[in-house]
Amino acid sequence: MTNDTWARVMGALKEVLGANSFSNWIEPLEFGGLAGGVATLNAPTTFIGNYVKQNFSDLIIHKLREADQNVDRLSFAVSGERRAATKDVQTPATAPRSDTSQAGLDKRFTFETFVVGKPNELAHAAARRVAEGGPVSFNPLFLYGGVGLGKTHLMHAIAHELRNQSPHMNVLYLSAEQFMYRFITALRDRKMMDFKDLFRSVDILMVDDVQFLAGKDSTQEEFFHTFNALVDAGKQIIISADRAPGEIKDLEERIKSRLQCGLVVDLHPTDYELRLGVLQAKAEAYAPMYPGIQMADGVLEFLAHRISTNVRVLEGALTRLFAFASLVGREINLELTQDCLADVLKASDRKVTVEEIQRKVSEHYNIRLSDMIGPKRVRTLARPRQIAMYLAKNMTSRSLPEIGRRFGGRDHTTVMHGVKKIEELKAIDSQMADDVELLRRALSE
Numbered sequence: 001m002t003n004d005t006w007a008r009v010m011g012a013l014k015e016v017l018g019a020n021s022f023s024n025w026i027e028p029l030e031f032g033g034l035a036g037g038v039a040t041l042n043a044p045t046t047f048i049g050n051y052v053k054q055n056f057s058d059l060i061i062h063k064l065r066e067a068d069q070n071v072d073r074l075s076f077a078v079s080g081e082r083r084a085a086t087k088d089v090q091t092p093a094t095a096p097r098s099d100t101s102q103a104g105l106d107k108r109f110t111f112e113t114f115v116v117g118k119p120n121e122l123a124h125a126a127a128r129r130v131a132e133g134g135p136v137s138f139n140p141l142f143l144y145g146g147v148g149l150g151k152t153h154l155m156h157a158i159a160h161e162l163r164n165q166s167p168h169m170n171v172l173y174l175s176a177e178q179f180m181y182r183f184i185t186a187l188r189d190r191k192m193m194d195f196k197d198l199f200r201s202v203d204i205l206m207v208d209d210v211q212f213l214a215g216k217d218s219t220q221e222e223f224f225h226t227f228n229a230l231v232d233a234g235k236q237i238i239i240s241a242d243r244a245p246g247e248i249k250d251l252e253e254r255i256k257s258r259l260q261c262g263l264v265v266d267l268h269p270t271d272y273e274l275r276l277g278v279l280q281a282k283a284e285a286y287a288p289m290y291p292g293i294q295m296a297d298g299v300l301e302f303l304a305h306r307i308s309t310n311v312r313v314l315e316g317a318l319t320r321l322f323a324f325a326s327l328v329g330r331e332i333n334l335e336l337t338q339d340c341l342a343d344v345l346k347a348s349d350r351k352v353t354v355e356e357i358q359r360k361v362s363e364h365y366n367i368r369l370s371d372m373i374g375p376k377r378v379r380t381l382a383r384p385r386q387i388a389m390y391l392a393k394n395m396t397s398r399s400l401p402e403i404g405r406r407f408g409g410r411d412h413t414t415v416m417h418g419v420k421k422i423e424e425l426k427a428i429d430s431q432m433a434d435d436v437e438l439l440r441r442a443l444s445e
């Protein structure tokens, strides 16, 4: 196997694992040779070798096979040489302070490129406030939310902003996984003092995906000490996770309560308007890269309606659309969109039934299913019923009379009235909008 092939396999691994994991675990590996179906990989340390073996062996074998290599298993050797594994780590005491602030930051993730809507306005405002610098008002800022909703984007935006204002400010951004990696490396190399010095010398510490620390007891312990030292010194800490601090299992209580001390804000699932806003912004950004590619009216609205998972999926869909359109030299219209994104659209197809909707909504509002379809008209039953009708109208292909029949034989005008009522309420009552969106999301999963 040539070095070129290995480089291609590395590229494919980077795509799957993302830049952070890739630079921690895969980049330090050297390809040692392939014989008798066994591929040898040289790792700089036993720790890296073992970690890769346990976590990424199947993936590496798969990618090697995709590159037409006849591989049955991997063998790891320790080369003893320490390389790029800590590429974005500031070498304690020697590296210039500003190095850390550049580390691992995506240039595209700025406040300018972040689209603000109802679901993320509070998180955005809090991030802006922290990015102004000045006295620390809430510590930590804890951002949480589902996959691909902009947590990392906001953290990087804060770091960029602070760096622009004060180039000498020592901003350290890293994932919780990298924190653990550095901690373990420091332990192994007996460099805990350097580790402590590094983390205690930052002005702003940002740790992404902190749920990763769940169940990693010693790393949690060290994180707790780092956290306390920085808070005591009046330094700002920003944390992100996929759920609220209290909901992270296998995280020590004292850490949970520490994480809750500052401001905890969540990024809600996207709504239609935010999705459309993101699509418009991204389409505008793509336009200069694809001169001559026209987009027909209604395409972005169609996508915002049909793809309701997260912003990352939306972005991916748009990238594919532009690439495809430029390849075939056609305008992006609804037909091309449906052709090109058939799989994405199918994945987010709503196959939910009216009965499932009724059950879910009943559970959510704690009412009996029989009351949902029964005749009683008290508000506590009528409102959930109307929400269920609204969801049935929007998430299934049933007609109004069919929906009416499934709600105890009600008339289609009753369904129409219910749907309209919820549309109106959603516009003026954010709690209602959130409830409906959460239910819709739960039903799409």
Ligand SMILES: Nc1ncnc2c1ncn2[C@@H]1O[C@H](COP(=O)(O)OP(=O)(O)OP(=O)(O)O)[C@@H](O)[C@H]1O
Binding pocket: 109, 113, 114, 115, 116, 120, 145, 146, 147, 148, 149, 150, 151, 152, 153, 154, 242, 278, 311, 312, 315
């Ligand atoms: N409001 C937004 N405006 C513009 N782009 C956004 C917005 N929200 C998310 N994105 C984009 O969506 C992609 C995913 O966002 P990001 O990586 O910040 O998600 P995340 O919440 O950290 O998810 P994960 O937990 O999976 O890491 C990024 O390319 C980001 O720029």
